[in-house]
Structures are given as structure tokens and as C-alpha cells.
Amino acid sequence: MEKQISKAVISRLPRYYRYLGELMEDGVERISSNELSQRMHVTASQIRQDLNNFGGFGQQGYGYNVKFLYTEIAKILGIDRQHNLIIIGAGNLGQAIANYANFEKRGFVIKGMFDINPRLIGLVVRGIEIRGVEDLEQFIIENEVQMAALTIPKTKAPEIADRVIRAGVKGIWNFAHVDLNVPDDVVVENVHLSESLMRLCYRVCSMQDGKSGEKGAS
Amino acid sequence: MEKQISKAVISRLPRYYRYLGELMEDGVERISSNELSQRMHVTASQIRQDLNNFGGFGQQGYGYNVKFLYTEIAKILGIDRQHNLIIIGAGNLGQAIANYANFEKRGFVIKGMFDINPRLIGLVVRGIEIRGVEDLEQFIIENEVQMAALTIPKTKAPEIADRVIRAGVKGIWNFAHVDLNVPDDVVVENVHLSESLMRLCYRVCSMQDGKSGEKGAS
DNA sequence: TAGATTGTTAATCGATTAACAATC
DNA sequence: TAGATTGTTAATCGATTAACAATC
Numbered sequence: 001m002e003k004q005i006s007k008a009v010i011s012r013l014p015r016y017y018r019y020l021g022e023l024m025e026d027g028v029e030r031i032s033s034n035e036l037s038q039r040m041h042v043t044a045s046q047i048r049q050d051l052n053n054f055g056g057f058g059q060q061g062y063g064y065n066v067k068f069l070y071t072e073i074a075k076i077l078g079i080d081r082q083h084n085l086i087i088i089g090a091g092n093l094g095q096a097i098a099n100y101a102n103f104e105k106r107g108f109v110i111k112g113m114f115d116i117n118p119r120l121i122g123l124v125v126r127g128i129e130i131r132g133v134e135d136l137e138q139f140i141i142e143n144e145v146q147m148a149a150l151t152i153p154k155t156k157a158p159e160i161a162d163r164v165i166r167a168g169v170k171g172i173w174n175f176a177h178v179d180l181n182v183p184d185d186v187v188v189e190n191v192h193l194s195e196s197l198m199r200l201c202y203r204v205c206s207m208q209d210g211k212s213g214e215k216g217a218s
Numbered sequence: 219m220e221k222q223i224s225k226a227v228i229s230r231l232p233r234y235y236r237y238l239g240e241l242m243e244d245g246v247e248r249i250s251s252n253e254l255s256q257r258m259h260v261t262a263s264q265i266r267q268d269l270n271n272f273g274g275f276g277q278q279g280y281g282y283n284v285k286f287l288y289t290e291i292a293k294i295l296g297i298d299r300q301h302n303l304i305i306i307g308a309g310n311l312g313q314a315i316a317n318y319a320n321f322e323k324r325g326f327v328i329k330g331m332f333d334i335n336p337r338l339i340g341l342v343v344r345g346i347e348i349r350g351v352e353d354l355e356q357f358i359i360e361n362e363v364q365m366a367a368l369t370i371p372k373t374k375a376p377e378i379a380d381r382v383i384r385a386g387v388k389g390i391w392n393f394a395h396v397d398l399n400v401p402d403d404v405v406v407e408n409v410h411l412s413e414s415l416m417r418l419c420y421r422v423c424s425m426q427d428g429k430s431g432e433k434g435a436s
Numbered sequence: 437t438a439g440a441t442t443g444t445t446a447a448t449c450g451a452t453t454a455a456c457a458a459t460c
Numbered sequence: 461t462a463g464a465t466t467g468t469t470a471a472t473c474g475a476t477t478a479a480c481a482a483t484c
Contacts, residue, residue, distance in 0.1 A: 008451065010420055014413035018395065032465060040397075044465095045453050052467060060466040061460040077416045078423030092317055096310035102395075102412060108419075146422060171422035173415060177236065177320075179258075185425060189418035193409065194320055195232035197391060198295045200407035201326075202228055204365060204389035205296030207403060226475065250441060262441095263477050270443060278442040279484040443482080453472070460465085 009050050013073055015040070016047070020070040032063035079106040084144055088160055089151035090115040090123070090130045093175060097149055098125045111143045116156075133160070140167035147171040154178040227268050231291055233258070234265070238288040250281035297324040302362055306378055307369035308333040308341070308348045311393060315367055316343045329361045334374075351378070358385035365389040372396040 037044035058064045074080045148164045157176035255262035276282045366382045375394035
């Protein structure tokens with residue numbers, strides 16, 4: 001059994017990936033953990049520690065090759081492969097995700113969109129036809145759909161989650177304000193926008209109530 | 219100087235709040251840390267520890283009064299007060315936020331929406347007119363806007379952030395894929411959707427590569 | 437009172453940071 | 461070789477969990 005990587009480390013990887021992508025665009029070839037740490041406002045120690053969970057990507061006296069590290073992190077995250085995705089809930093949020101072009105660059109292919117609203121069914125968003133949820137199971141199987149984004153109300157989410165999981169979906173990107181119970185071999189990534197806004201609210205308020213700074217990283 | 223509350227604690231408060239709200243809807247009057255811990259899949263110890271950062275809300279032998287705790291957490295989060303909000307970027311994501319009715323329940327009032335696209339300017343979303351960004355500063359001052367949601371491309375975000383901050387905004391809800399540099403008295407809450415999707419991807423992939431479970435909480 | 441459950445201290449666990457030998 | 465910077469171990473720090481006295 002391989003060493004377990006902590007969730008804290010995983011959640012930092014996409015940010016490293018983003019910074020490395022920008023460095024590549026700027027034509028930077030190599031970078032030291034120290035330089036990167038200053039740009040990212042983290043410690044160099046943490047960067048080296050994080051990366052070494054997955055292997056020695058650097059070279060003493062030189063640092064890290066930006067391009068190489070970029071592709072290695074892509075491999076670690078699994079975004080070097082293709083992932084078939086569907087979006088359930090074709091409202092504004094669902095359409096926002098469908099329209100977000102960058103996802104396709106990272107191997108995420110939006111295979112279909114679904115809704116229960118008859119007015120939306122048949123519409124085409126970014127070349128993707130909106131379907132009724134009747135077709136869900138068959139579509140998932142036929143298109144080897146691995147992940148589903150749930151941009152639907154919390155009342156519908158648990159039932160729809162069960163259905164897509166039974167049809168073979170392994171990852172749920174959950175925007176509904178509810179915690180989903182899923183089997184051990186399925187993962188849920190929650191995006192609870194209202195909770196995010198409340199956290200912002202807390203921080204704004206405690207700032208104004210005179211408490212100086214804050215603890216912890218963003 | 220008051221004791222600093224760790225970010226980990228803060229980020230759990232909205233979830234407690236959500237569960238307590240649901241308990242209220244179900245007509246539950248009191249709950250013990252133990253019962254709540256089972257529903258939420260956290261330890262009872264953590265619940266008591268978290269709440270005691272802010273005061274003794276419970277009663278020995280009884281537990282916690284659901285309604286009381288609910289309103290106390292609202293006070294802690296600052297969502298018992300009104301907060302004026304604007305949305306900059308009236309695309310799908312901006313509109314999704316504007317349409318999300320629940321925010322208004324929690325004291326968040328969307329005062330205005332802004333965009334640079336002339337096609338969108340003048341349109342009305344949920345009773346809110348979309349304005350051009352020329353009017354930004356004046357609008358913020360006149361409407362006592364405290365927070366701004368940035369649903370714009372990463373290229374525009376830093377400049378717009380600077381402008382709203384200069385006009386008095388204290389909290390930025392940042393959906394752009396860029397890290398914003400802000401003064402000490404301004405807070406940024408990031409919602410980086412692409413990073414969230416990458417985390418999901420990692421977890422789906424490592425699940426499939428045979429590694430059994432995971433560490434840490436969602 | 438007896439039972440239940442909190443508030444809080446102490447123990448454990450994990451994550452971050454510091455330090456430095458290895459090595460390019 | 462000398463200088464730079466990693467990989468990695470050890471030290472520190474913080475967060476979570478366990479335990480239990482206080483108390484309703």
C-alpha cells in the first residue's frame with residue numbers, strides 16, 4: 001500500500017500547477033523552491049515537502065525545470081488523461097460550467113447536459129444538447145461518463161446522485177447545498193457557494209470589529 | 219486582543235449552521251453534541267471544541283438548543299446584519315449568483331451588477347440592472363457596498379479589484395483564476411472552480427489506481 | 437438524587453517549518 | 461572545485477481527539 005497523501009497536500013497541487021503554467025507562459029525555464037515560495041507566499045520548505053510526496057522532481061544546485069514539473073503535476077492530478085463529464089442542471093450555474101472553455105484543455109470533456117425543465121430540453125449550449133433526465137443512465141453507460149456536476153436544487157441532488165452512481169459515475173462535483181452519502185468507491189467534491197460567502201462575511205466582519213489580522217492560509 | 223480563531227474552525231461554522239437550520243425545519247428543539255456529530259460525521263469533541271471558541275452555548279445534561287445555537291452562529295458569522303454586495307461580471311456565473319435567492323435570506327443584498335459587454339449593459343436580472351464598469355466607484359460609495367463578487371476573466375480581475383478596494387469594498391469574493399494582492403484590511407475569499415475540479419479528478423484517479431481510501435475530511 | 441452532557445484540560449496526532457547533509 | 465539548492469530528517473507548531481470534572 002502506497003503512502004497516503006494528505007488532503008492538504010492535494011489541495012495545494014492545482015495552485016502549484018497554475019503558477020507553473022504562468023511561469024511557462026512567461027518563458028521561465030527553471031525555478032527554485034525559494035523563488036516559487038516568494039511568488040506564491042508559501043514556504044520553500046512546504047513546496048519541497050509537498051513535491052517529494054510524489055518523487056524527486058528537482059535537481060540540487062539547479063532547482064526545478066518548470067515544464068517538466070508542470071507535466072508531472074498534471075500526471076499526478078490525472079489531468080493528462082481524458083475524463084468524460086456530464087452536467088446535471090442546465091441553469092445559469094450549469095451553463096457557466098459548460099461555457100468554461102479551460103476545462104477542455106485539462107482533459108475534461110463535457111459529454112452532455114441534463115435538466116428536468118421542458119423549456120430547456122433541446123436547447124444547445126456550446127454545442128451540447130440539453131437532455132431530459134430520463135436518458136441519464138443510458139447516456140452515462142454509452143458515453144463512459146466518469147464524473148457528474150450536480151448544479152441542481154438540494155432537494156433533487158441525493159436522488160440524482162444515487163442514479164448516476166448506479167450507472168457508473170465515480171466522481172460527483174456537488175454544487176447542491178446538501179451532503180451526499182456515497183459508496184466507498186465514489187468521491188464527492190463539494191462546492192458550497194453559500195458557505196463560501198458566509199466565510200467571507202465572517203472575515204469581513206471580524207476585520208471591522210477591530211480584530212487585526214487572521215490566522216492560516218487562504 | 220481577543221483569541222485568534224483558526225480558519226479551520228471558521229470554515230466549519232457554515233456547515234453547523236446548515237445542519238441546525240435543517241433540524242429547525244424538522245422541528246427539533248434540542249440536540250447533543252453526540253447526536254449532531256453522528257449526523258454530520260464529525261467527532262462530538264470537535265463540535266464542542268469549535269463552539270466553545272465563541273462561548274458556552276450549551277447546557278450540561280441537556281445539550282444545545284437548536285434555535286438558540288442557530289441564531290448565535292448567525293451572529294458569529296455576521297449574517298444577522300445586512301451586507302451590500304455587487305457582482306462584477308454579468309455572464310452565466312454572475313447571473314447564477316444573482317439568481318441564487320437564498321443569499322438574500324442571509325442578509326446579503328445584491329445592490330448592482332456590472333459588465334463591460336455593451337450587449338449586457340441595461341439588461342435586468344432579478345430586478346437588478348446591469349451597469350457599465352465606468353460607474354463602479356460612484357455606485358460603491360453611494361450604495362455603501364461592502365463586498366464584491368468578481369466573476370470576470372483573470373486578466374481583468376486585479377485591476378477591477380484595485381478599483382473596488384479604493385472605493386471602499388472590504389471583501390472580495392473572487393471567482394477569477396488569479397490570486398489577488400490586497401491591503402491588510404481587505405479580505406479575499408477565493409472560489410477557484412478549476413482547482414476544485416482538479417482535486418476531484420485526483421481523487422477519482424487515485425481511487426481507480428487501486429489505492430483504497432482517503433485521508434482527511436471533505 | 438442520578439443521569440446526561442457540557443466545558444475544558446491533557447494527550448495524541450498530523451502538518452508545517454527549520455536545518456543540514458547530499459549532490460548537482 | 462565552490463556555490464546553489466534539493467531531498468529528507470528532526471523540531472516545532474497547531475489542530476483534533478480523548479477524558480473527565482463540573483454542573484444542569
